[in-house]
Amino acid sequence: MRDLFLIFLSAVLVNNFVLTYFLGICPFLGVSSSYEQAVGMGLAVTFVMSLASSICWIFYHLILVKFGLLILEYVVFILVIASLVQIVEMFIRKYSPSLYQSLGIYLPLITTNCAILGLVLFMVIRDYNFIQSVVFGFSSGLGFSLVLVMMAGIREELKFSDIPQILKGASITLITAGILALAFMGFSGLISS
Amino acid sequence: MKNVFKKGLWENHPIFKQLLGMCPTLAVTTSAINGLSMGLAIIFVLNFSSGIVSLIRKFIPPQVRIAVYTIIIATFVTLADLFLKAFFPSISKALGPYVPLIVVNCIILGRAEAFSSKNPPKLALLDSLGVSLGFLWGLVLLGSLRELLGAGTIFGIKVLGDFFEKWVVMVLPAGAFLVLGFLVGVINYIERKRR
Amino acid sequence: MKTLRVVLVLTLVSVFSAGTLSFFELLAEKRIAENEKREIEESIFTIVPQTEKIEEVKDYYKLFDKEGDLLGYIFLAEGQGYQGPVKILFGLKPNLEELLGIEIISHQETPGLGAKIDSGEFKQQFRRLRVLPKIEYLKKKPSLPNQIQAITAATVSSRSVVNILNKKIDQIRKEFKKR
Numbered sequence: 001m002r003d004l005f006l007i008f009l010s011a012v013l014v015n016n017f018v019l020t021y022f023l024g025i026c027p028f029l030g031v032s033s034s035y036e037q038a039v040g041m042g043l044a045v046t047f048v049m050s051l052a053s054s055i056c057w058i059f060y061h062l063i064l065v066k067f068g069l070l071i072l073e074y075v076v077f078i079l080v081i082a083s084l085v086q087i088v089e090m091f092i093r094k095y096s097p098s099l100y101q102s103l104g105i106y107l108p109l110i111t112t113n114c115a116i117l118g119l120v121l122f123m124v125i126r127d128y129n130f131i132q133s134v135v136f137g138f139s140s141g142l143g144f145s146l147v148l149v150m151m152a153g154i155r156e157e158l159k160f161s162d163i164p165q166i167l168k169g170a171s172i173t174l175i176t177a178g179i180l181a182l183a184f185m186g187f188s189g190l191i192s193s
Numbered sequence: 194m195k196n197v198f199k200k201g202l203w204e205n206h207p208i209f210k211q212l213l214g215m216c217p218t219l220a221v222t223t224s225a226i227n228g229l230s231m232g233l234a235i236i237f238v239l240n241f242s243s244g245i246v247s248l249i250r251k252f253i254p255p256q257v258r259i260a261v262y263t264i265i266i267a268t269f270v271t272l273a274d275l276f277l278k279a280f281f282p283s284i285s286k287a288l289g290p291y292v293p294l295i296v297v298n299c300i301i302l303g304r305a306e307a308f309s310s311k312n313p314p315k316l317a318l319l320d321s322l323g324v325s326l327g328f329l330w331g332l333v334l335l336g337s338l339r340e341l342l343g344a345g346t347i348f349g350i351k352v353l354g355d356f357f358e359k360w361v362v363m364v365l366p367a368g369a370f371l372v373l374g375f376l377v378g379v380i381n382y383i384e385r386k387r388r
Numbered sequence: 389m390k391t392l393r394v395v396l397v398l399t400l401v402s403v404f405s406a407g408t409l410s411f412f413e414l415l416a417e418k419r420i421a422e423n424e425k426r427e428i429e430e431s432i433f434t435i436v437p438q439t440e441k442i443e444e445v446k447d448y449y450k451l452f453d454k455e456g457d458l459l460g461y462i463f464l465a466e467g468q469g470y471q472g473p474v475k476i477l478f479g480l481k482p483n484l485e486e487l488l489g490i491e492i493i494s495h496q497e498t499p500g501l502g503a504k505i506d507s508g509e510f511k512q513q514f515r516r517l518r519v520l521p522k523i524e525y526l527k528k529k530p531s532l533p534n535q536i537q538a539i540t541a542a543t544v545s546s547r548s549v550v551n552i553l554n555k556k557i558d559q560i561r562k563e564f565k566k567r
Contacts, residue, residue, distance in 0.1 A: 021366075022215060026213070071271065072271075074296055075264055075267040075268060075402075075405055078263050078267050079260070114294050116297075125289075125290060126472050166385065171378040172374070174370050175370065178369075178371035178374055254390070254394045254397055256394060260398065261401050264405050282420075282427065289496065
């Protein structure tokens with residue numbers, strides 16, 4: 001139980017996907033300009049991450065390792081993720097049109113979101129078991145959403161502040177992210193005993 | 194013809210202008226040598242996958258084009274990974290999971306979708322060469338700057354003397370964002386001066 | 389007809405991909421295995437430079453000097469660091485009471501902070517370190533022969549190294565006693 005909680009804390013705060021591994025930066029810079037979009041994207045990513053970690057775990061341990069096909073690791077992972085996103089999209093469209101309305105447009109973007117593949121690769125490197133992988137997937141998604149929403153909040157405020165002309169746009173967003181990352185470094189003391 | 198090549202080097206620079214491929218850009222530029230190795234890996238993957246996509250562009254059914262591109266890209270990424278492991282194990286270790294992450298680098302899929310799937314191999318290669326070289330110099334510049342500020346060295350060679358108090362934060366994740374943020378600002382400034 | 393074409397193209401591309409990869413894997417496989425072996429050997433020589441002969445016993449190595457005397461044993465220990473698994477190669481004297489030294493084979497610690505566990509300064513502390521009753525880490529200058537100083541701002545990584553070593557050494561001592 002304890003190690004699961006540690007994985008959770010570590011993925012949400014200490015080793016946040018966006019701020020320490022730079023995974024999922026593209027949507028982070030792209031959709032973090034409005035609060036509502038950020039919430040939608042965050043939900044979609046958390047959902048897909050939780051699913052992807054468990055399904056890729058099964059593929060990795062029960063197929064790739066068993067049959068000695070590790071060389072196909074990356075090809076298989078990316079295909080599993082892409083098909084997963086596609087299936088989730090079709091499923092949501094059919095059974096919950098209202099959810100599709102709010103999440104739908106973010107789903108295709110997720111396939112090329114490096115956070116999902118990154119998640120799966122880290123899961124393999126760290127040799128997590130099935131339950132740990134699911135927790136890791138869910139909490140990484142949560143961490144991603146947290147930072148995305150925070151960033152959106154800051155950027156909405158930034159619109160009204162006086163920024164030097166040359167730093168406007170991507171530049172100030174990156175600098176803000178840097179300051180956020182500095183602040184998050186403070187959490188690194190959390191897991192110390 | 195020449196224009197296609199030159200675009201990726203400055204005008205449409207993948208890192209500083211389009212802000213694509215941020216994940217390797219920020220993650221592996223803790224030192225100049227890591228930036229250089231990642232840039233070379235990307236040159237390999239981008240050029241080969243662009244060439245192949247362009248060669249078979251007429252046979253790919255549009256519904257599954259993205260799947261086909263990804264398989265091709267993932268194949269070359271695995272090859273690059275294998276090559277690094279076999280010949281440069283220490284670099285392979287330093288780059289860690291960021292080599293396989295080239296698969297989802299938006300620059301590569303982006304070039305396949307936007308350019309090489311619509312153009313003959315010669316043009317496609319010129320385009321990918323320009324973009325990947327642009328990416329390379331961006332990575333090396335960022336890596337050198339962070340190494341200089343964070344460790345006082347460039348490519349492991351001491352540049353700043355002992356008087357220099359190292360800004361360790363620059364090789365940490367937060368420093369990546371800050372350095373890139375200011376660099377984008379500087380590029381904006383140069384661009385404005387030129388106009 | 390259309391579906392057939394989609395299936396055909398996808399199959400062809402996958403077969404091409406799997407074929408190319410397995411071919412190159414065959415080519416690279418040997419080299420990668422050699423690299424790993426060479427790395428272990430190089431690390432052993434860094435830990436114990438006077439080694440002349442290495443003898444591999446199932447999960448550890450025995451080291452001998454020029455005269456054929458036993459210098460010590462080399463073991464590989466693995467455990468959780470701050471951000472991921474840490475692999476440590478370490479040497480023990482024949483009496484199993486003192487370390488010969490350590491080398492970090494792989495880790496995923498934060499560059500600039502935790503990654504310093506792979507720095508000479510940190511590793512040097514483990515030379516001739518007593519492992520009894522167990523290795524301890526302090527945040528200040530150590531005073532006893534079984535203590536090391538943790539890296540500033542990277543206590544977690546330092547502690548992980550110490551814990552991984554303690555656990556493995558404990559296990560080794562128990563196993564060797566049985567013989």
